[in-house]
Amino acid sequence: MSNESDVNVCFCNKVMVERMCWYGSNAGRRSLNCPDGSRGCGYIHWIEEPLEERAAIIIEDLKKQMTRQANQHVFEMEELMHSFNISILTDSGDDDKDDDDDDDEGTDEDDHED
């Protein structure tokens, strides 16, 4: 652990950033990465030993559950919005705030100077 300072610098001579891997067999495993990633030297130094396959599977599973729950939340929110007649997606076009005062009726004769 005494030569940690050597480890914290990548081949670009930059201080590496710590990341947690979320994919595949390395899920849940922390690593030090080149701050420029693949644009830099792309160096990765794994801080932790690879997890047991079972642990990786559990993390993958948790991740799926979280995604599913997040989707569920979005769905519930949309349902709620619908029940309140709120729509997130529509740009409110019914909010007709024209700055010019031509909304008084019957005065369209002197609308424009010909």
Ligand SMILES: [Zn+2]
């Ligand atoms: Zn680098």
